[in-house]
Amino acid sequence: MMWVLLTIVFFLLxxxxxxxxxxxxxxxxxxxxxxxxxxxxGLDRPMIVxxxxxxxNVVHLDFGKTISDNxxxxxxxxxxxxxxxxxxxxxxxFALVIGLPLGRLAGRYRDTPxxxxxxxxxxVSYAAPIFxxxxxxxxxxxxxxxxxxxxxxxxxxxxxxxxxxxxxLLLDAMLSGNQDAxxxxxxxxxxxxxxLGLLLSGVIIRLVRVNVIQAMKGDYxxxxxxxxxxxGRVIRKHAFRNALVPVITVIGLQIALTLSGAVLTERxxxxxxxxxxxxxxxxxxxxxxxxxLVTFFAIIVVIVSxxxxxxNALVDPRVRY
Amino acid sequence: MRQFxxxxxxxxxxxxxxxxxxxxxxxxxxxxxxxxPWVAPYDFNQTKLDGVKxxxxxxxxxxxxxxxxxxxxxxxxxxxxxxxTALEVILLSVVFSGVVGLPLGLVSGFVGGWxxxxxxxxxxxxxxxxxxxxxxxxxxxxxxxxxxxxVAASLSLTAIYIPQYYRVVRNxxxSAREATYxxxxxxxxxxxFxxxxxxxxxxxxxxxxxxGTLNAADALGTLAALGFLGLGIQPNEASEWGYDLSRALDDxxxxxxxxxxxxxxxxxLLITALTLVGEGLxxxxxxxxxxxxxxPVVFPPRAAQPEETTR
Numbered sequence: 101m102m103w104v105l106l107t108i109v110f111f112l113l114x115x116x117x118x119x120x121x122x123x124x125x126x127x128x129x130x131x132x133x134x135x136x137x138x139x140x141x142g143l144d145r146p147m148i149v150x151x152x153x154x155x156x157n158v159v160h161l162d163f164g165k166t167i168s169d170n171x172x173x174x175x176x177x178x179x180x181x182x183x184x185x186x187x188x189x190x191x192x193x194f195a196l197v198i199g200l201p202l203g204r205l206a207g208r209y210r211d212t213p214x215x216x217x218x219x220x221x222x223x224v225s226y227a228a229p230i231f232x233x234x235x236x237x238x239x240x241x242x243x244x245x246x247x248x249x250x251x252x253x254x255x256x257x258x259x260x261x262x263x264x265x266x267x268x269l270l271l272d273a274m275l276s277g278n279q280d281a282x283x284x285x286x287x288x289x290x291x292x293x294x295x296l297g298l299l300l301s302g303v304i305i306r307l308v309r310v311n312v313i314q315a316m317k318g319d320y321x322x323x324x325x326x327x328x329x330x331x332g333r334v335i336r337k338h339a340f341r342n343a344l345v346p347v348i349t350v351i352g353l354q355i356a357l358t359l360s361g362a363v364l365t366e367r368x369x370x371x372x373x374x375x376x377x378x379x380x381x382x383x384x385x386x387x388x389x390x391x392x393l394v395t396f397f398a399i400i401v402v403i404v405s406x407x408x409x410x411x412n413a414l415v416d417p418r419v420r421y
Numbered sequence: 422m423r424q425f426x427x428x429x430x431x432x433x434x435x436x437x438x439x440x441x442x443x444x445x446x447x448x449x450x451x452x453x454x455x456x457x458p459w460v461a462p463y464d465f466n467q468t469k470l471d472g473v474k475x476x477x478x479x480x481x482x483x484x485x486x487x488x489x490x491x492x493x494x495x496x497x498x499x500x501x502x503x504x505x506t507a508l509e510v511i512l513l514s515v516v517f518s519g520v521v522g523l524p525l526g527l528v529s530g531f532v533g534g535w536x537x538x539x540x541x542x543x544x545x546x547x548x549x550x551x552x553x554x555x556x557x558x559x560x561x562x563x564x565x566x567x568x569x570x571x572v573a574a575s576l577s578l579t580a581i582y583i584p585q586y587y588r589v590v591r592n593x594x595x596s597a598r599e600a601t602y603x604x605x606x607x608x609x610x611x612x613x614f615x616x617x618x619x620x621x622x623x624x625x626x627x628x629x630x631x632x633g634t635l636n637a638a639d640a641l642g643t644l645a646a647l648g649f650l651g652l653g654i655q656p657n658e659a660s661e662w663g664y665d666l667s668r669a670l671d672d673x674x675x676x677x678x679x680x681x682x683x684x685x686x687x688x689x690l691l692i693t694a695l696t697l698v699g700e701g702l703x704x705x706x707x708x709x710x711x712x713x714x715x716x717p718v719v720f721p722p723r724a725a726q727p728e729e730t731t732r
Contacts, residue, residue, distance in 0.1 A: 104546040112558060227692045229642055231649050232666060232685035235673045242676045250674055360553035364646055368670065378554075379650050382561045390561055397554055405549070 103155075105398040110154050113391045114147060141167070141388065158399075163392030168384045173392030176377055182268030183253050184373035187296065187365065188358055190289050192351070194297025195304055200347075202301070203308025207343070208335055210313055218305060225302035230361050234295040234368035241291060249288045251370040258284045292369040299361045300354060307350050311343030318342070348415055352408025355401055440701030446694035454505040461495075465502035465660035468493035481679050488679035490668055492656075496680060500687050502660035506571065507691060510644050510654075511637045513575035514582065518636070519629060521579070522586025527625060529587070530594025531617055541591070544584040552581045556643050560652045569655035578643055582636045589632055593625045631706060634699035638692045645688050662688050 141164075143150070157164065163173035206218040225233075238250045249255065253269055254262075258281045262273045270289075273281040315321060316339050324338045325331075363375030370376075374393060381389035453460055468475055474493050481488040487496035529540045547555065559577035567573035597603065598621070606620050647653030648663025656664055662684040669680035 104542055105550060108543070108546060109558075112562065223693070223696075224689070227638075227642075227696060228689050229645050229649070229663070229666070229685065231646070231663075232681070232688065235666065235669060235681045235685070238673045239676065239678050239681065242674065356549065356551040359551040360646075363553060363557075364649065367650055367667075378557070379652070382557060382650075382652055385561070385564075390558070394554060394558055398550065401549060401551065 102402040164388045166389040168386040190293030191296035195300035199301035199304025203305040206309040207312025222302045222305040231368045254285045296365045315339040315342045355404040443697030461498035461501040463495045463498040487683045490680040499660045503662045506659040514578035517579040518582035522583040526587040526590030530591040548584040570658045631703045638695035
């Protein structure tokens with residue numbers, strides 16, 4: 101699977117018309133310098149050699165150096181990946197906090213106005229472009245809480261004072277024991293994570309609702325009711341727990357949606373993450389950088405899918421053989 | 422086609438209303454798109470009127486219904502012209518991906534064997550990849566040869582949706598291939614191409630409108646996303662809602678709401694409308710979900726029993 105994705109990425113970017121080097125730095129260098137650059141990147145060798153070398157390098161986590169500013173792609177991933185990581189993790193927290201209770205309510209009070217309202221919320225959070233939701237939240241916050249940070253991952257002071265160790269700004273701030281910096285960074289996380297979380301919560305609401313409705317029809321729920329257990333407890337302990345199992349799988353499968361959403365959220369909030377980098381390098385027409393970053397995203401997608409399968413087997417005894 | 426419309430007319434309940442509302446809103450956008458030059462007071466990249474610049478960031482008012490933005494554009498005109506761009510791109514990308522995906526799925530499902538396996542593998546890999554990233558890669562590739570116009574944007578979107586048509590069509594073909602009527606056709610000596618064209622195509626094509634409209638909704642979202650990232654249609658080529666939203670980012674930080682609100686609402690309305698049409702069509706075409714509108718049958722009142730029986 102991973103091999104197929106890597107092959108697609110490689111050939112898409114190589115078969116394309118146009119020459120990577122002149123596309124990125126064309127106007128700035130003369131013909132000889134361009135040729136030298138091409139040779140240095142190995143672009144003058146046969147396609148198949150380049151392909152095999154690319155696969156070999158990816159195994160060693162070497163994604164090449166960017167053409168436009170000669171920076172190893174792995175360094176970009178190390179430096180900027182942390183911001184994307186905390187953004188997506190925070191978004192999952194928001195998605196669960198919003199999605200689980202609402203889905204449960206909608207499932208329990210099925211076909212009532214409450215259910216209808218929650219379902220409409222789910223549909224709208226899916227139909228509304230995530231960046232527009234982000235902009236609207238910014239407008240709201242600017243009006244209601246004027247001092248609240250609405251872009252970037254931390255204020256200038258914070259970024260300057262925190263010593264980089266792990267490349268994850270939040271962790272670094274925690275490690276240095278700088279309370280103010282941690283608080284500042286967390287504050288900056290709220291809006292972007294909420295925006296991305298809203299997108300994901302729509303999926304979770306729909307899923308939990310359907311599952312609770314399904315589970316309520318189950319024999320074990322009937323049995324629990326027959327034992328005289330109060331309705332609230334039946335929902336909480338019997339129906340809801342079973343409804344949670346598929347949620348893990350589906351959340352994991354939303355990794356593709358999450359990555360797409362993260363790219364857009366980063367642009368909306370000027371977030372210094374991988375999505376922002378990708379867009380910049382696409383605009384700079386840097387083939388190697390785009391190839392490296394997209395390869396990295398592909399690897400993440402595959403790894404997360406595998407992890408979800410394993411996790412699912414651990415949680416749900418029915419999946420195990 | 423007539424049968425199809427008839428089917429649509431004969432649904433009832435929710436599906437009917439969903440379909441009607443969706444089609445109505447979509448039609449409004451189509452009207453705006455077609456009549457753009459007459460409905461919009463300004464051209465989509467017009468910043469001057471009689472040599473005088475339009476005001477920058479003017480409040481919505483009688484002369485600028487939705488205000489103007491930081492590039493001296495009239496937002497109402499941009500929204501109207503944007504509906505033309507949106508519909509053109511949606512139509513092109515849906516048609517392109519259908520034209521590629523449908524035959525591919527048909528052949529792959531019918532021929533089977535290694536071709537089929539490789540194609541399934543490829544398409545599944547593409548399907549599992551984040552769609553926006555795929556669109557970004559394609560727009561990156563197509564920017565060189567095709568520029569930043571409507572065709573390039575549509576083609577970048579096409580790549581995302583081919584696997585969806587392929588999957589559905591292939592799976593229907595695989596199950597239809599074993600049907601008795603195909604066996605009968607083969608026994609009559611029909612060539613593979615004839616079987617595909619005459620026997621399988623009609624059965625397989627039914628699922629396409631539903632995917633088409635649902636994809637259309639998704640395509641609009643992705644188009645806006647590309648535009649927002651600055652990788653979609655360039656502002657001098659056509660008016661595009663996503664690009665306008667990216668221009669509105671800095672204004673939003675300053676609390677200026679009108680450049681962001683209106684293009685976003687247009688996107689949401691059109692996406693919702695297209696989704697409604699898709700869901701409605703699904704319930705109409707899919708016999709498992711369909712509820713027909715039947716004329717209530719009124720039985721004549723039972724005639725009084727003749728007296729012989731009581732006797």
